[in-house]
Amino acid sequence: MAGSHLIICLFLSFLSRVYSSDVLCEKGFCSEFIHKHGCSPPVPHCSYNNATHNGLWLPSPTICNCCPFCLEFLREDEHCSLGGPGAGTTVGRCGDGLTCVADPIDGYSYCKKMSSKCHTAQTNFDTRRTRGEMGSLEFRPHCDAKGKYAPFDCVLTQTCFCQSEEGERLFGEVVYRGTLTTQSMHCGCSRLHQRIMKRIQPGLAFPVFAPRCTSDGNFFPVQCIGRKCYCVDRVTGHIVNANRPGYTLDLRKYPITDLACYDPALDNFPHLNEGSPPYNFTAPCFEEQRLKVEMIQQSKEDGFNVDFFNSFGECMPDGTYGHVVMKRDRSKICADETGRQIAKYSAAPNTPEYESMNCKCAYTSHVMGSTSERPVCCKNGNFRRIQCRRGFCRCVDEDGRQQGREAADVTSLSCFTTNWRTC
Template identity: 30%
Template sequence: MSRAPASLRLLALALVVAWGRGDYLADSILCDDIEAICIYDDLPYVTNDTVCGDKHQFLNPARCNCGSMCIKYLEEGEECFMKSLISFPHNLCGPSLECIPVDGEKGHCMRNPARKCLNETLSYEAAQEEGTLGPGEYKPNCDEFGRYAGRQCSPGSTCYCVNTEGERLFGEAPITEKDTMDCACASYWEETESRGLNMGLRCLPNGNFDTLQCADKMCYCFDPQTGSISFGPFPDYMMEDLVCYDEAIHGSIYKRPCELALDEWESQESSEVVTIQESARPVCTHDGYYAAVQYEEGYAYCSDFHGRQIEDFKQEIYLSDGLSCNCARRRYIMEENGLGSNKPKCCPNGEYKPLQTRGLLAYCVDTNGNQYGPAVVTTDITSLPCYSEEPCPTVMEY
């Protein structure tokens, strides 16, 4: 059965409204006649970005999200209500704030210290106010829900990607690039791999999406904001004609050093001629470069992006479970970007020494090189909980 034009349906609806609202029947429960439904319910159908003025715009929770609902964000310390007699609130605690009860049904908009990222932020601000901040402390970066934002940083060195629980992900860059890091690609790969998948979009070394993507001999420009193709696709031999192509980033071929080495290694393995592999399988990251930990001749060694060993950092393979080389990689990135004056001190296997010093101060650090606990003058170094005569595992020579 053919449907009547929208104008006739609206006219019929107007007549129904005039005769009695109770006789109106929507086309379906799927809101496919949303304009008519909104008009019938005396709710605005038109939405725009300025309708709420200085308030914040949300979809109206009424039937079919007719129009907009304008809600004021309360600031930290402002009074809020835990319960309301009305269906929908007129105001809400702003980003990173929760309505925490103080007396009876009333509360105040506060940062909840039960959330780890906010707890660390509050501790940082308290130390800052007291003038007791240590040289290895950096204010955590929390999202609007009080969880860890994708990008975290350490003072004067590098920024790196984490998940919402603060656990380290792929992606790191000098701190000078922090304003351009969103770690969206690092988060994308955490979700992708959690589903058991191992193929997807390529990243940049800092954990962002590469805006140039190639697959099946076709290349295109990718818009991370919309998750769609913004230009192309072109055949891969026309990659340089894409508007997102950057010679400094992409070079003359799409594949990067580790991807090329992996192709070569796998071609030897699949050859009809039986050969003995003289080198271990390259370990690549989501940017096509070498992972921080590589393997060779009974050792796991700390690698730069091109597969070269960083200084003398290595560990016997049988002791290398959980090896990250976080400290070695940070030293390398800092050196390459002119930030080498305060490079961290690493154990022989490339992990952070639990105790770090800077100037006349000493302090303990976690596996990401971030300070925890107080900083003390170096003469009181033995008072620190991480102090040890032998803080690093021994690397045995064969």
Template identity: 25%
Template sequence: MNFLLSIFVCAPVFVTCFSLCPPIVCDTYMCKLIEHCDGRIAPKGGYCGCCDSCVKQLEEGDLCPSLPLLGAPIQSECGEGLYCDKETSLCTKFGGACKEEYDSKKQITDPMLGMDLPECEDDGSYKPKQCSESVCYCVSADGKQIGGATYRWEADDVKCECARERYEVTMGPQRLGQFVPQCDESGDYKSIQCHGSVCYCVDRSYGNKIEGSERHISELGNFEC
């Protein structure tokens, strides 16, 4: 009934309701008392932020919900100690610095505002690529930005694996003859890599060598991948 009522109230101003949710919408919306919630109570988490809502807490391995439309309530979320892995769309356990940031932001994030939460590895470290507002950027395992920013709409295929590898190599103990990858501006691998006197083509996302592409460094001027 509440869902139908919300549609009726919002219908005359459909675009406005689901983009701005003006206060007048809530003035005519009758909130239903939540007598039992098998999850957590989200203050003003209902349609257009008019009423409190009950958000189901998902368990590890459960399918994560997609982001709702602006103004629509979230109905479920990964429970405490879990985050939604965007690659698998499953609730995943983590711990560490990324977990701490995730938990702190999750507590203050209004579901309707869509604040970006950090992307975490299973061990709690940061994934190489992070996004905030309109940009994405590469970070170290502890969350330090290690490269320039790329507009979000241009970063779908960016992995930042090269930026992470180069950072860890250059910041760690130096060894004679150690391979240092060459990265493009986005943080992915340049298509040609060289180690010693040998150059070769690689997969730009993960740096995997393309077999049979090896050339002597003297041929680099005429070498294309």
């Protein structure tokens, strides 16, 4: 097996050298080829790239790729090709979110919407909009090219937050500012963190440290493996300029501030990076977990039973504390990024509010700061089921997203209860 892997690697290496050379396509070949044979004009879709006509520029299927070539993205219900031997040259492919499906009746293939949870949500949204059942603060779900949920979702007038491919709300939240928010919120780090946490073995003795994120769900520009730290792309998390001075360092000798990409404005705890060698790049929550791991390991070496200590509080991907914090008396509070209580949001043990506590509303309100249209929260920091704005009330889910039409008469809402004001 190892031998076959080596052969494949050598073959790919050989191909890369062949295709990067001028053995076949020597300098000047294309200009002479075009002069003699000319080029067929490419379809205009790549030049338009709008809601109805778009495509992808690719090397042309002509010799030496001399001519420009645009691969057309076909729209829903347009004819497509499933490919296969003898099927000819592909002139287009189904656009994002579509797949080529053979019709059992006429035998032809057509571009059809992929079957996915996100596309189903879009269909439901469109149906309700046609019926006049859509709320004014609802967004049509946005799906990516594979039919998965887009990296983030927004609650109009409040915040935007990261979400998984399945539409589950994740770490990463910023104040909603229209398209300005959407241009900078990629949530790659938050999504990677979620995938790592889902794949680790249940009941693992010690916490797993995933990549460090910023509060918007993007990658922190510095990532460290042990004491070795690197500059990374904030969107992809890939290491950048690894061989350039100032883009890689060893914390045993140099402080993190020596890295060209380090931005103290993105670091919630820059003071922890100060001191003398060996330096640190950490956060209070990470430090608490690290010290607890060391204590447990040392206790085991000393022959003590340490099962009692084997529990760890949650740290957010940016190194801050979890939004739901348990106090010594077993009560819970909603906390900000420093671990301090947000307003008076709390819950006592053995109560329904205690079991359902998620503090999503409390933290959204904290992120919005002094904004006038902050949501109304329950005493435990969850979103109140009914939110009101400018004379109209609406039902919302646990993430604060509107569900159904708003109404001036709160009693007409499907989620209305007699105690709706007090949750």
